[in-house]
Amino acid sequence: MTDLAFAEDARIVEAQQRLIDSDPSGLPLVSLAFDRAGLAARRIIKRKLEEEEQAAVRAVNASSQRAPVRGADATA
Amino acid sequence: MKFLRNQWYTAATSTELGAKPLARTICNEPLVIFRAEDGTVAVLTDRCPHRKAPLSSGEVVGNDIQCGYHGIRFAADGACTHVPGNVPVGRNFRARCFPAREVHGLIFVWLGEAALADPALIPDFGENVKPGWTGVHGMLYVKANYQLLIDNILDLTHVVFVHKTTLAGGGVAETPLQVEIDGDMVRAQRLMHNVDTAPIYKAARNLHGKIDRWQFLEFRPPIYARITLGAREAGSDLPFGTPTHVVLNSFTPETERTTHISGRRCAPGGSTTPAFRRPTRT
Numbered sequence: 280m281t282d283l284a285f286a287e288d289a290r291i292v293e294a295q296q297r298l299i300d301s302d303p304s305g306l307p308l309v310s311l312a313f314d315r316a317g318l319a320a321r322r323i324i325k326r327k328l329e330e331e332e333q334a335a336v337r338a339v340n341a342s343s344q345r346a347p348v349r350g351a352d353a354t355a
Numbered sequence: 356m357k358f359l360r361n362q363w364y365t366a367a368t369s370t371e372l373g374a375k376p377l378a379r380t381i382c383n384e385p386l387v388i389f390r391a392e393d394g395t396v397a398v399l400t401d402r403c404p405h406r407k408a409p410l411s412s413g414e415v416v417g418n419d420i421q422c423g424y425h426g427i428r429f430a431a432d433g434a435c436t437h438v439p440g441n442v443p444v445g446r447n448f449r450a451r452c453f454p455a456r457e458v459h460g461l462i463f464v465w466l467g468e469a470a471l472a473d474p475a476l477i478p479d480f481g482e483n484v485k486p487g488w489t490g491v492h493g494m495l496y497v498k499a500n501y502q503l504l505i506d507n508i509l510d511l512t513h514v515v516f517v518h519k520t521t522l523a524g525g526g527v528a529e530t531p532l533q534v535e536i537d538g539d540m541v542r543a544q545r546l547m548h549n550v551d552t553a554p555i556y557k558a559a560r561n562l563h564g565k566i567d568r569w570q571f572l573e574f575r576p577p578i579y580a581r582i583t584l585g586a587r588e589a590g591s592d593l594p595f596g597t598p599t600h601v602v603l604n605s606f607t608p609e610t611e612r613t614t615h616i617s618g619r620r621c622a623p624g625g626s627t628t629p630a631f632r633r634p635t636r637t
Contacts, residue, residue, distance in 0.1 A: 284555075287517050291500040295503055296503060314511040316572060316574065320541050324576045328359060331359060
């Protein structure tokens with residue numbers, strides 16, 4: 280029975296993806312009260328993506344500061 | 356669309372990985388997963404550094420993987436261990452390696468910085484292997500973005516309409532979902548008293564009249580959702596909240612529009628409850 284339930288979920292969510300992709304309206308998904316948990320999950324993922332991007336930018340900046348400047352005095 | 360890199364992703368089930376290497380794309384990253392002769396699991400990029408042919412087209416030789424195109428071999432850490440004819444290769448000639456762990460009957464891969472790959476961060480799939488717990492495991496491939504699937508699992512209101520013959524029952528849509536956000540974790544619950552039973556509880560638990568029913572959801576980004584479900588005859592002695600089913604899901608993105616779902620339905624006790632029988636196909 281739970282297998283059937285999984286298949287039922289897959290059917291509706293795949294159809295949803297197709298309609299999102301083909302939707303010319305550009306309207307966003309709407310979140311109602313019972314979508315609150317899913318919305319919170321999306322916000323956490325978004326925040327963590329931003330944190331990862333900022334960390335990556337910091338790492339690039341740090342490594343470019345460490346890189347020796349060609350021709351510069353080695354003791355500087 | 357970007358995916359989180361510094362995370363453990365469920366890559367495969369332990370039983371999926373036999374003697375042959377397994378090709379699986381995760382977050383747009385083509386990977387080869389293989390089990391070395393010593394039993395350990397390794398994950399490398401599925402592009403041979405030679406001509407970018409899939410390493411997964413080859414085979415496992417000892418503890419190494421041998422590319423299916425020219426027979427070049429790589430160890431679990433990606434180091435090149437053999438080139439036919441002993442042709443010399445440069446020091447940088449290696450396959451990219453990803454940290455991997457096998458725990459709770461699943462194989463996890465870390466796509467980001469290897470130094471941050473702390474195994475303690477792997478989400479808890481403990482019921483997969485808990486003594487006294489049995490269940491059915493399945494991998495499912497769905498042509499949809501993983502966030503749509505997370506929306507789906509975290510909003511059980513839909514069970515009334517999507518799962519009419521299985522999970523639907525009285526009180527689900529009417530009872531508000533209580534949501535709590537705890538740092539990176541989302542917890543939600545719906546507690547129902549004296550509602551109509553659902554087909555699944557008739558079949559699995561022999562509950563035909565009014566029931567008390569509970570749904571607890573826990574989500575950890577990016578992919579882990581634990582659902583704890585239960586029911587009792589309305590007002591009976593079974594402590595409210597006792598888990599009668601635990602559904603452990605992970606939603607591993609393959610691409611922006613495709614997802615590998617690993618789902619395991621577990622229950623304490625025997626595996627013979629009808630809820631866990633696969634539907635017979637006719």
